[in-house]
Amino acid sequence: MNVIAVDDKQEMSEKASAILFNEIKQNPELVLGVATGGTPTDTYDKLVEKVLAASLDLSKITTVNLDEYVGLAREHEESYWYYIYTHLYEPLGLSPDRALVPYGLSDDLQEECIRYEKSIEKVGGIDLQLLGVGRNGHIGFNEPGTPFESKTHLVELTDSTRQANARFFEHKEEVPTRAITVGISTIMKSRSILLLASGEEKAEPVNALLRGDVGEKWPVTVLNQHPSVTLVVTKDALEIEEDLDHDQ
Ligand code: F6R
Numbered sequence: 001m002n003v004i005a006v007d008d009k010q011e012m013s014e015k016a017s018a019i020l021f022n023e024i025k026q027n028p029e030l031v032l033g034v035a036t037g038g039t040p041t042d043t044y045d046k047l048v049e050k051v052l053a054a055s056l057d058l059s060k061i062t063t064v065n066l067d068e069y070v071g072l073a074r075e076h077e078e079s080y081w082y083y084i085y086t087h088l089y090e091p092l093g094l095s096p097d098r099a100l101v102p103y104g105l106s107d108d109l110q111e112e113c114i115r116y117e118k119s120i121e122k123v124g125g126i127d128l129q130l131l132g133v134g135r136n137g138h139i140g141f142n143e144p145g146t147p148f149e150s151k152t153h154l155v156e157l158t159d160s161t162r163q164a165n166a167r168f169f170e171h172k173e174e175v176p177t178r179a180i181t182v183g184i185s186t187i188m189k190s191r192s193i194l195l196l197a198s199g200e201e202k203a204e205p206v207n208a209l210l211r212g213d214v215g216e217k218w219p220v221t222v223l224n225q226h227p228s229v230t231l232v233v234t235k236d237a238l239e240i241e242e243d244l245d246h247d248q
Pocket of ligand 1: 035036037038039040131132133134135139140141
């Protein structure tokens with residue numbers, strides 16, 4: 001694993017956006033797996049700045065969202081479709097024709113998971129997967145205990161994940177209880193992975209990963225079995241606080 005330790009989120013976002021920019025420059029038809037949440041927002045903003053400044057054409061890339069809440073319409077401000085649209089496609093003036101996102105309002109969610117997995121295969125799999133990590137170690141919405149061989153599936157979100165994401169909603173009760181997530185085996189098939197972590201609340205999963213552990217208790221540790229991972233991590237996410245409180 002290539003570990004890049006940086007001072008703060010600003011530097012993390014600068015490094016990550018530069019990596020993404022170069023990858024897209026080298027392969028204008030890149031299939032980019034995209035994470036949502038708080039971690040990569042500035043990374044997308046900086047990527048958009050770089051792309052516009054260089055007049056790079058992103059119209060041929062495909063983005064593959066990692067996950068989507070069940071029960072939110074695409075137009076809902078907290079849906080992950082809306083997130084990637086407003087952070088990437090809209091500021092670049094691109095139509096989201098090549099944005100793959102699970103459909104969280106499907107009448108048949110199991111069928112939707114199968115369809116989504118096939119749609120990733122159809123575009124040739126993910127070239128570069130951008131990942132954040134949950135404080136309980138989840139990647140995508142693969143919560144602790146998810147089998148490593150999992151494909152795209154339906155998940156019940158843990159209380160700690162709903163609590164962590166409550167900051168994006170007015171009330172915690174509004175955080176959906178279920179989501180569709182790309183599975184761990186799908187993530188592991190990506191040709192390379194760029195993992196971002198910032199903030200002391202990520203220190204436990206980051207340290208589990210860096211110890212070289214591999215186990216379902218901390219899903220992120222599966223990345224120790226991937227041949228091409230770059231971790232861009234802030235210093236505070238590397239330091240374990242003695243009294244760090246987490247639940248799963
Ligand atoms: C989001 C996702 C999640 C987040 C994780 C961290 O698409 O897949 O795994 O990366 O929950 O979230 P933040 O960045 O908000 O701390």
